[in-house]
Amino acid sequence: MADNSKARLRGSRILLAIGVVALVATIVAAALAARRAPPALQVGAIPYRDGETWQYRWFRDDRQIGWLTITVASGAWDSRPAWVFTNETRMGSDPTAAPVDVTKVYADAATLQTIRTEATLAGPDGHYDISLDYAPRRVTYAAQTPKGPEGGAQPLPGATYDNDQLVMLLRALPLAPGYTSKLLCLQPRTVALYRLTLKVEGQEGVTVAGESITCWRVSLSVNGRAQTAWYAVSPDHRMIRLQGPTGVFELQQPAGCEGGVGGT
Secondary structure, eight states, X not given: OOHHHHHHHHHHSOSOSSOSSOOSOOBOHHHHHTSOOOOOXXXXXXXXXXXXXXXXXXXXXXXXXXXXXXXXXXXXXXXXXEEEEEEEEEESSOTTSOOSEEEEEEEETTTOOEEEEEEEEEETTEEEEXXXXXETXXXXXXXXXXXXXXXXXXXXXXXXXXXXXXXXXXXXXXXXXXXXXXXXXXXXXXXXXXXXXXXXXXXXXXXXXXXXXXXXXXXXXXXXXXXXXXXXXXTTOOEEEEEEXXXXXXXXOTTOOTTSBTOO
């Protein structure tokens, strides 16, 4: 894809519809390639269960503005076993409303490195369908946009993880006191790379829906700007709360409930 086409793609894409972790300035691949890319993550015990669903209330200035629903399923892409993370964003107070954005990320079942991402997004200027296919040193992408089809390829300097799998990816890391890691991520809405640094700051109690949960407090930093996530210290490492520039996401029912919302 020519440079001017890439600029159109980036200019027309909404940066981030939900407040998952890549919210600040992105870095182009050429700049990243000039420095040593972070190694692939060493994942710990895989905490997922096929079909589990997590539902989060989205608050801004203490007012609920929407919902985030994340479903985890066992699947495959191109004959490769995968975990499939589906994110649905809804606006307003009704958790059953039609989602405005849906992203689906296929991650290798063992390494959790991204294989493919599919996204259906409602942008300010119309509807977008985006697909990205990841290879060890390259990502190819195609998009149907209000201005017509676009696509191309971008080099990857190392192991790369899609932005829209991150809140679930972090559950599989060996979180512990003092744990730190760096990883290379790609924002699918702009096809732009960025570096994420994460650090476990310690344990902290969080109360959600009347339940007190002991969590790992994890700082997530890009270019010196940070947001904070709280993951339960229990083996499922479920994400309890995420606080960042677009607001706060808070698990609706941390102990789980019939039907799977909050975990099955």
